[in-house]
Amino acid sequence: MGVISRIREDMAMARAHDPAARSNVEVFLAYSGLHAVWSYRIAHRMWVAGFHLPARLVSQFTRFLTGIEIHPGARVGRRLFIDHGMGVVIGETADVGDDVMLYHGVTLGGKTRHGVVRGEKRHPTLGDGVTIGAGAKVLGPITIGAWSTIGANAVVTRDAPPKSLLLGIPATIQPVRTQTIEGARGLPVSDED
Numbered sequence: 001m002g003v004i005s006r007i008r009e010d011m012a013m014a015r016a017h018d019p020a021a022r023s024n025v026e027v028f029l030a031y032s033g034l035h036a037v038w039s040y041r042i043a044h045r046m047w048v049a050g051f052h053l054p055a056r057l058v059s060q061f062t063r064f065l066t067g068i069e070i071h072p073g074a075r076v077g078r079r080l081f082i083d084h085g086m087g088v089v090i091g092e093t094a095d096v097g098d099d100v101m102l103y104h105g106v107t108l109g110g111k112t113r114h115g116v117v118r119g120e121k122r123h124p125t126l127g128d129g130v131t132i133g134a135g136a137k138v139l140g141p142i143t144i145g146a147w148s149t150i151g152a153n154a155v156v157t158r159d160a161p162p163k164s165l166l167l168g169i170p171a172t173i174q175p176v177r178t179q180t181i182e183g184a185r186g187l188p189v190s191d192e193d
Helices: 003-017 024-030 032-048 052-066 178-184
Strands: 081-083 101-103 107-109 137-139 165-167 172-174
Touching: 003 024, 003 032, 003 081, 024 032, 032 052, 032 081
Parallel strands: 081 101, 107 137
Antiparallel strands: 165 172
């Protein structure tokens, strides 16, 4: 997929999830979450090519401009949308699936038990379609299953299966019907589960 197609795809994701988005021009010019993701893609290519310091400089400059820090070593899927993104941090070993949505203040942070070990996975993995509310912290090398939702200000330190609803500090999995999550997102409601 080409760069222009990716940009269009990102803008379509923003317009699908933000009723305040009035036009593609507005989204292209005024959505700092998209700017951060586009800058991350440049920095990530540099990081993968071994240009770690320039990649970090791009990342830090983007943080200065947008308030969003995505480490260039993180792996981010397609159509990540960061709404009102100020204060978002995505750590170096985080893996973010496709169609993920983050609100302001979300941290995908590191947690180690035995001190810092270079190259060790210490940040979370988010499955496809995960939504994380404002201020939530997802810490450590845990896995959040696809299509899960994490409530605002929750602190998640344990794995969660797909289609979970996680609330509280520390977050616990709340019972939820599959139809509730899918219907709230405007997705086709399945009869599974």
